[in-house]
Amino acid sequence: MFTEVTPAYVRLIHPIHAMFLAFPLALFVAALLSDIAYFNTFHVQWSNFSSWLIAGGLVGNGFALLWALVDLIRFRRSGIALPLAYVAALLASFVLGFINALVHAKDAWAVMPTGLYLSIAVALLGLVGAWIGYSGYRSVEER
Amino acid sequence: MRRTFMLAACAVVLAGCSDVGEPPQYGSDPNLPEPRRGLLPDMRIALPAQWGDELPTVPAGFTIHPIATDLAVPRQILVLPNGDILVAEGSGGGAPSLRPKDVIANHIKALGKTDKKGGNRLTLLRDAEGDGTYEMRGIFADGLNAPYGLALVNGVLYVANQDALVRFDYQDGQTEASGPPVKVTDLPSAINHHWTKALTASADGRFLYVGIGSNSNITERGLDAELDRAMVWQVDAQSGAHKPYATGLRNPTALAIQPDTGQLWAVVNERDEIGPDLVPDYLTSVREGGFYGWPYSYWGQTVDVRAQPQKPDLVATALTPDYSLGSHVAALGLAFSSPVMGPQWADGVFVGEHGSWNRTPPSGYKVVFVRVQGGKPAGEPIDFATGFLTEDGNARGRPVGVAVDPRGALIVADDLANTIWRITRDGSVAPAG
16 A cells, blocks of 8 residues: 655745735736726726726736746746746736726726726736636646 | 936837827817827927027017026016016926826926926016116015916005915015015915916906916816816905806916906916827917816817716807917917017017927927907917927927016016026117116
């Protein structure tokens, strides 16, 4: 009889990486909600909230993206598909998020409706990136 | 260097999206293209440059020279009955940044301004010999709060600070205020996105007119911030009571009373970020009770969809201004001319144009003359003082207030060179009355 030794806890991604990844997840979704509030109320403060939420999401997204790229280079012996998908999702949310930030820099209702559509796309991409990231995107045996 | 880098970055990004402006849009029926804006707003800052030995260019028959330099951000000027010149020096505003965009845009815009701190004072210049040299210079009043508009009527000097209209008693020949200012009325000053308070007085001195700019480009600080903004107040000089005289004027930066008719005129700076040729800044006679569109519409009833929710009933009442000065020229000075300027320049107004920060190629950066015929501005604006912009697009000066000296000269305040210019009609330097 063999006893398979497995660790009690598997660390899927580094905690700091996980913290960065939390920003686009939470803030891009929050920006979408705040955009919806602006769309419904015309209260411009919601649009201001969105601007800052998007900016904050971009910071976390940027660092998570860098981390993912470094991981992609360091652990590339097998199973390239998932790490690539992860980088792609983070890159897409970063680029679209940046465009969204520029759109949100327009004045008053000039943000709408493009800003709302972009916020929907960016929030979805943020969810996809977080899903892959928190699922563990590189195989454990390589460690 | 960070400065150079930021501007270079702007230039690179903008090069693709900013085309050369359409034909200049002057007059009563300017061409209004479709609104458009790329991902980045058009920003084209003219960096400060030095005059060196050069001077602004003025028409034949006139000579320009600086009569005061090294001032602390001179804005508006007033020629007193004895020929003395009062200069309001100050820099107001300081509206908080609400978005990441504000932080970046404010930094870029500041590159095109003077490093000097506003003086918060009135400086008096005197040419005792009447030879065009203002050898005496003193501080008439100090400790003001970003003074801008000036008016003298019935022996009272009125000063529009950025937060209050105040007055000083004035007697001919006085070089210093005899006491602290007395408040006539508070002026709207919350946020003060557009802080300048333009001022003029009715000929009989009964009413003062105060121009109050909007608190945003196009309501991006919310409609609550626009209470008592973007309008001209009529203030009772005795009681300080006020009423809105005309509304929907986005930023009425200079006011003047037409000498013969007593009609109030204004130059108004219109909204940004919908293209290099929108929206024309304008010169107009101001109709009492009139609504001029801001924020819901521009140039009469052309709807601006950025202002939501819209008010179609109000837009239907919007008046069309008299005369387009061109988009983004940033008219900040207005003065009616008089026969002392010579027959060619007698009937019309001088307009000081501070110059654009968001247009390629830049516009403004000069003083123009607009003829007035039959109570209406007519023809194209005629350059009166140019050369403020260098050939490589840097700015040596930025005109603000203009005033006609009854001895036959135009006085121009320049808040970048921190200079007062005197443009004298040749052969007209007569001894001061």
